[in-house]
Amino acid sequence: MKKSTMVKAIINNAITVTAIESSALVQKAIKLHKLSPVAAIALGRALTMAALMSDDFKHTSDKLSATIKGGGPLGDITVAANGKGQVKGMVEHAVVQGTTNPDGTLNVGAAVGKNGTLTVIRDLGLKQNYGGTTRLISGEIAQDFAYYYAESEQQPCGITLGVGLDNKSCKSAGGVFVQVMPNCPPDLLWRVETIMYAMDEMSYQFDGSTAKEVINRFFGEFDLVFVDEKQITYKCGCSKRRMDNIIKSLGQEECQAILAEQGTIDIHCHFCNKTYTYNSEDVQSLFTVS
Ligand SMILES: [Zn+2]
Structure with missing residues (x-):
């Protein structure tokens, strides 16, 4: 089974950056659910995000789920990840064909819908699960999760996700998740934000590149320390x-x-x-x- 590699690095001891090359996860989801292109992009971005959110899991029993209820034609999207490096996901109406933006790209936000909520539940084996529900910003997934982190977990972060298709299969996919530690100096934050804003379509960045290469490409100018690397697979635990x-x-x-x-x-x-x-x-x- 082809796996996706996720790596985590720390910048100047003040910002963590996690990246994953997730094409294997997206391809598995396309095959399992016979996803239409717009469903593949939406679920692919959400699966990539689920993997990135599991970057702090310490026990195999840790798990999280995220549900996007956007009210759009795709219906509800649910993704989950666990501490064994496994992710899974579903989209309610997998065959829905999307509309296109003026530039010819698929309009993911319209297919997901933006009049709704994102709910995250994290189970880290503590007495209580934690998480929260926030409103959707654009239905484009990355912005919606960034808003969730800022609002619900008071965690400033930057998220960029991309899925590129070639016909009906996944050509390239990946994501970058930047989390700011409380001690982060403002000038460093400003420099990292500038880089994040300049990142264009993420799927191109991961086309032929590993997660580590993407981190080095964008953040190589900083004092980077790679602290973790794990393999993520698409696997359903039903039995x-x-x-x-x-x-x-x-x-x-x-x-x-x-x-x-x-x-x-x-x-x-x-x-x-x-x-x-x-x-x-x-x-x-x-x-x-x-
Ligand atoms: Zn199953």
Whole structure:
């Protein structure tokens, strides 16, 4: 399975920069969900962001999810990442064809919609999950997440995400996530902001370049220390055992009612498009105490 590499560096001990070359993740999502081009770009950006947000995970049990409810034709977009270096995602209406901007590029913001919310939930094994909900700014994903960080986590940051397509497959994809530490001197912040503003379409930057090369290209003038490198894969954690538990939690009576009506009980996983089918014998065996 092709993996995506994510690297993290610290600039002058005051700013962290994380970058990922995410084409393998986006390509897997396109194949699994048969995404239209605009769906591929929207979900691809969100998956890239989910990976970048997991850069501070310390335990394999850490996890996060982000849901974008933009009210646009694509419907809701949900992505998730965990501490095992795995991401997954889904888009409600994967086949929606987008409209184009005057420059010929696909109008992602219009397909996602911007009259809605972004909700992030982080589970770091503490007593309480944390996260929050903020309004969407543009539906273009990167700005929406930057606004979430500024508003909900009081964390000034810069985010840039890009997905480039070639026909129906992912040509290149990646993202850069810059987080400012409280001790950051204003002149350094200004210099880094200037660089972030000048970054154009991110997918070009990652075309044939690794995440480390992209960081060096943009931030090479600073005192850069690379502190972490990890592999990220698209993987759904669903399993027969987990689905068995869902069936059991329905209760025998409810299961019989569904079987009587439909013949089988089908559970569909929206993250990997797999359907688990239970007939009456399968259900019976789950409720038989061995
Ligand atoms: Zn699944």
